[in-house]
Amino acid sequence: MDQMVSEYRALRSSVLRLWLANHRMDAEHDMQDMIRFNEAIDQALIESIATFGQAAESTRKTVLGVLGHDLRSPLGAVLMASDLLLGSENLAAREKKLAAQINASVRRANHMVGDLLDLARSNLGGGIPVNPEDADLRALCASVVGELRIGFPRAQIITNASDAVTGMYDPARMEQVFTNLISNAVRHGDLEQPINVTLSRGDDGAVFSVQNRGELIPSSVMPHLFNPHARYSSYATREKGASAGLGLGLFIAAEIVSAHGGKIEVVSTVEQGTVFKVLLPIT
Ligand SMILES: Nc1ncnc2c1ncn2[C@@H]1O[C@H](COP(=O)(O)OP(=O)(O)OP(=O)(O)O)[C@@H](O)[C@H]1O
Ligand SMILES: [Mg+2]
Structure with a gap:
């Protein structure tokens, strides 16, 4: 134009x-x-x-x-x-x-x-519209983990014990964030090794994290990881067959988190494995 x-x-x-x-x-x-x-x-x-x-x-x-x-x-x-x-x-x-x-x-x-x-x-x-209401992230996360355990019986999803983490969140959208991140760990990680899911309430807000082992995300891909357009042609298309995704999961998760005033951080190293961390304000 x-x-x-x-x-x-x-x-x-x-x-x-x-x-x-x-x-x-x-x-x-x-x-x-x-x-x-x-x-x-x-x-x-x-x-x-x-x-x-x-x-x-x-x-x-x-x-x-x-x-x-x-x-x-x-x-x-x-x-x-x-x-x-x-x-x-x-x-x-x-x-x-x-x-x-x-x-x-x-x-x-x-x-x-x-x-x-x-x-x-x-x-x-x-942006993706969100309708925040009084919600407990702990309960939402537990229900997502429960569903994924049924869908992927081979995956060893380990969760930490935590108290309720309540605040103003869009429950359906936050479930979507948890689903996208945990199912990534299941689908792209090494299923022989445990997947660690944690949720906690810190001084600065709520922190949700997923850690998995397996193939690392190359550092060259990192800058484009949340960009749906840059990634279509490069990294996401590598995975072929029925399980191949659209390559939109992370983009959508990031949009939802940012609509809640939060952010997603990621590291992928030999020492730590791949860790996605969601930081959300508690309001
Ligand atoms: N936990 C993870 N461990 C290893 N690689 C990952 C992990 N999460 C994402 N990736 C890599 O990043 C890419 C993008 O993830 P994203 O969720 O955006 O798309 P997708 O999983 O390929 O497809 P979709 O989520 O749309 O079904 C994945 O294809 C995968 O290569
Ligand atoms: Mg995905």
């Missing part, structure tokens, strides 16, 4: 320069011509900016509409049906296994659609 405007400007000034070089500016009609030319260029510029803006706005609406409704509704229906199927008693073992597979896949697809919706929202409107 900026580039388009400056090209228009350059075009206008070079035309005017040519004009001045070839004309003596004393004749009244020359002056009129030049004013008309200026007006025509301005009009064209205004019109094309308006058209461009409309196109961008309608793309935005389409993306949000498709993701938010058109895809979510059928996925929701499949999810509900597979939940029912899973719960039904007169299924043979083979059918039960298939139903479980459908359920897991549709959950994953639903999750990805949610991530894309968050990306679209935040790229186009500035």
Whole structure:
């Protein structure tokens, strides 16, 4: 857009320069011509900016509409049906296994659609909206860990004992942060070694951390780790197959944390392993 405007400007000034070089500016009609030319260029510029803006706005609406409704509704229906199927008693073992597979896949697809919706929202409107309310991070974290233990029975997720950590947080969004960070440890870390999850209430606020072993995150990737665009083409695409993610998990976690006034720190070294630390104010 900026580039388009400056090209228009350059075009206008070079035309005017040519004009001045070839004309003596004393004749009244020359002056009129030049004013008309200026007006025509301005009009064209205004019109094309308006058209461009409309196109961008309608793309935005389409993306949000498709993701938010058109895809979510059928996925929701499949999810509900597979939940029912899973719960039904007169299924043979083979059918039960298939139903479980459908359920897991549709959950994953639903999750990805949610991530894309968050990306679209935040790229186009500035941040992911959060609705803070009185919430206990301890309880939210425990429920996420419980779910992940069921989903990944091989993972050894160790949690520390802590008191309630209450404050003003968006519960669903904070669950999303915990899920994204702990499931990263499970999916990208070494499952033979324990994953340490801690939550505590410090003097400066709440601190949540996840530590895992396994392949380290290269330092060259660190600056782009939370940037959804820089990372699409580089690091995230390396992981192939059904388990490959969209590479949005960390970006979304960081957006949610920053919407709460907090931040995420990360280290990945041989000594410490990979540690993601979320620092949140207690309000
Ligand atoms: N705990 C971790 N240990 C090792 N590598 C990690 C860890 N967390 C993230 N990474 C690396 O950073 C990349 C980006 O993580 P991110 O959560 O943003 O995307 P993803 O997990 O690939 O996909 P998605 O979360 O969208 O399903 C991962 O692909 C992985 O290579
Ligand atoms: Mg992830």
